[in-house]
Amino acid sequence: RTEAIMGTRCYVQLWADEPVKGNDAIDAVMTELRRIDDLMSHYKPESQLSQINAYANERPVQVDKELFDLIKLSTYYSQITDGAFDITYASVGHLYDYRKHVRPSEQQIEDALPAVNWRNLIFDEQHHSIRFGHAGMRIDLGGIGKGYAVDRGIAILKARGVTHAVVTAGGDSRIIGDHMGRPWLVAIRHPDNPQKVVTRIPLSNTAMSTSGDYERYFDEGGVRYHHIIDPHTGHSASKVRSATILAPTATQTDGMSKTAFLLGP
Numbered sequence: 001r002t003e004a005i006m007g008t009r010c011y012v013q014l015w016a017d018e019p020v021k022g023n024d025a026i027d028a029v030m031t032e033l034r035r036i037d038d039l040m041s042h043y044k045p046e047s048q049l050s051q052i053n054a055y056a057n058e059r060p061v062q063v064d065k066e067l068f069d070l071i072k073l074s075t076y077y078s079q080i081t082d083g084a085f086d087i088t089y090a091s092v093g094h095l096y097d098y099r100k101h102v103r104p105s106e107q108q109i110e111d112a113l114p115a116v117n118w119r120n121l122i123f124d125e126q127h128h129s130i131r132f133g134h135a136g137m138r139i140d141l142g143g144i145g146k147g148y149a150v151d152r153g154i155a156i157l158k159a160r161g162v163t164h165a166v167v168t169a170g171g172d173s174r175i176i177g178d179h180m181g182r183p184w185l186v187a188i189r190h191p192d193n194p195q196k197v198v199t200r201i202p203l204s205n206t207a208m209s210t211s212g213d214y215e216r217y218f219d220e221g222g223v224r225y226h227h228i229i230d231p232h233t234g235h236s237a238s239k240v241r242s243a244t245i246l247a248p249t250a251t252q253t254d255g256m257s258k259t260a261f262l263l264g265p
Contacts, residue, residue, distance in 0.1 A: 001026050006037045006146055006169060014157060014165035015180060025160050029153040029167060036149045039067055040141050042090070052130055053090075053138045060122070060129035068128040071121070074144050077255040078118035084262045085255055086231035090140035091115035093229045098216040103225050109234035112136060116231050142227070147172045147209060147254025154250075167250075171215070171257070174207040174250040189214075191241040198242070209253035211261040212242040228261050239264025 002011045012029050016022030040049045048063045055061050077085040092112045095104035104112070120133035141148075146169040153167040154174050164177035166184060175184050183202035190196035191214050201208070213236070217226035230237045243260035245253045 001030070003030055003033075005030065005033045006041065006149065007043065008146065008170035009168070010170075011168040012153065012165070014162050016162065021160070025157055025162055028156050028160070032152050032156055033149050033169065036145065036152060039064065040070075040145045042094075042138075042140050042142075049139065049141060056130055056132040057135060057137060060124055060127070060131040062127055062129040065128050068123070068130065070141065070144065070148055071130060071139065072123060073251070074141070074255070075118050075121060077144070077259070081259045081263075083118065083231055085143060085259045086116060086118045087139045087141060087143065088116050088118050088121065088137055089143075089229045089231040090138040091136055092231075092234040093140060093227070094138055096225065096227070096229075098218055098225070098227060101218040101220065103220070104234070113234050116234070143258045144251060144255045146170050147207070147250035147252070150174045150207070150250035150254075171210040171212070172207070172250045172254045173209070175203055176205060178204040188242065188244055201244075201246075203246070206246055207248060207250040207253045208244060208246050209250065209257035210242060210244045211257040213238075213261075214241075228258060230262055237262045237264075 002009060010033050012026045014022060039047060041047045042049055048067050052061045074087045092109055095108055115134050115136040122131040122133050150167045150169050150172050154176055157165050166173060166175045183204050185200045186203050186208055187197040187200045188210055190198050191212050211228055213224055213226040217224055226236045228237050240261055243257050245257040245260055247253045
């Protein structure tokens with residue numbers, strides 16, 4: 001089944017002995033994806049993530065342990081990638097509007113860039129609260145949230161005894177088991193043509209994420225402005241067109257595919 005959740009295409013396929021059990025399991029995954037979207041979407045003003053962006057410059061904002069832990073985990077990826085992965089990129093990223101073909105001026109980027117620094121996230125472990133240590137900061141979990149949601153979906157299926165399944169959210173997928181005796185064939189699309197694929201990879205029991213410059217973008221003056229922003233420059237990364245990562249969990253592959261895209265070959 002395919003549904004539009006988290007601003008992207010979410011897909012669940014599984015094998016079950018009974019159709020009712022199978023459909024119930026898919027329902028449970030879709031419900032979980034919606035729950036996570038309600039918690040972590042920066043498009044929804046009432047989400048806890050939006051509350052952080054609204055108030056954490058003034059005071060600590062208390063959130064659910066789940067969201068607190070994921071934001072904390074994101075700083076681990078920032079650490080191991082020397083800041084190539086940084087959820088505070090949103091301090092500049094929010095100035096872009098790809099639907100309306102809006103991009104910030106060089107001056108706007110220069111003004112906003114000092115707020116991009118994961119080290120300025122202040123965590124209170126006891127109260128599960130987060131505060132911003134620099135004016136103008138914002139965060140966005142677009143680089144890790146969908147992978148996390150996929151892993152949660154897989155956990156729900158495993159708890160229900162499902163042993164052959166795939167859960168996908170946008171460019172992030174995780175597979176348990178195989179395709180009934182054969183590997184799943186997962187395609188990587190061609191950056192310039194959604195009808196073409198670059199390759200198909202046979203996979204079992206693994207996660208895979210692809211980050212590309214063709215998901216949210218606009219072209220202007222021969223330059224592509226897209227949603228994968230380099231935290232060091234405030235501009236769209238341009239070393240590659242697409243990057244794919246394989247790892248045990250989708251949270252890992254999601255964070256790392258953005259990093260590979262940014263850093264290039």
